Amino acid sequence: MPLGPLDVLADLGGHVLLLGIGHTSNTTIHLAEQRLGRSLFYRYAKTAPGVWAEFPNVSGESHRFDDLEPALAPKATEVRIGDCRARLVAVRDVLEATDRAVRADPRALLCADPACERCADAYGQRLASA
Ligand SMILES: [Zn+2]
Secondary structure, three states: OHHHHHHHHHOOOOEEEEEEOOOOHHOOHHHHHHHOOOOOOOEEEEEOOOOEEEEEOOOOOOOHHHHHHHHHHHHOOEEEEOOOOEEEEEHHHHHHHHHHHHHHHHOOOOOOOOOOHHHHHHHHHHOOOO
């Protein structure tokens, strides 16, 4: 499972360190989505001539993950390293903020653009599993 190491990190009380990036690159949020039952994606790749492999539980869209910034900023330790904004936040806090946002609104962290197939798929799957 691609998110397995983050699952272990959550159990160990670990932290996420964001170095010059935002929550759109915070893979821990995908773990929270998975725990909430939001289905992840399947990818297919040709591994040899004529051989296709299925890779389940691949993380989906993340372009709205910065919506969690207001909830996570008070819980993060932030410093500047030159031009780099460095933030440290507990995995547990990321999971709780995501859980709270998605339970309050199943469309949280998804965009309203009907052309955004990944967000539409994630929302449809969420409804299907509810
Ligand atoms: Zn979208």
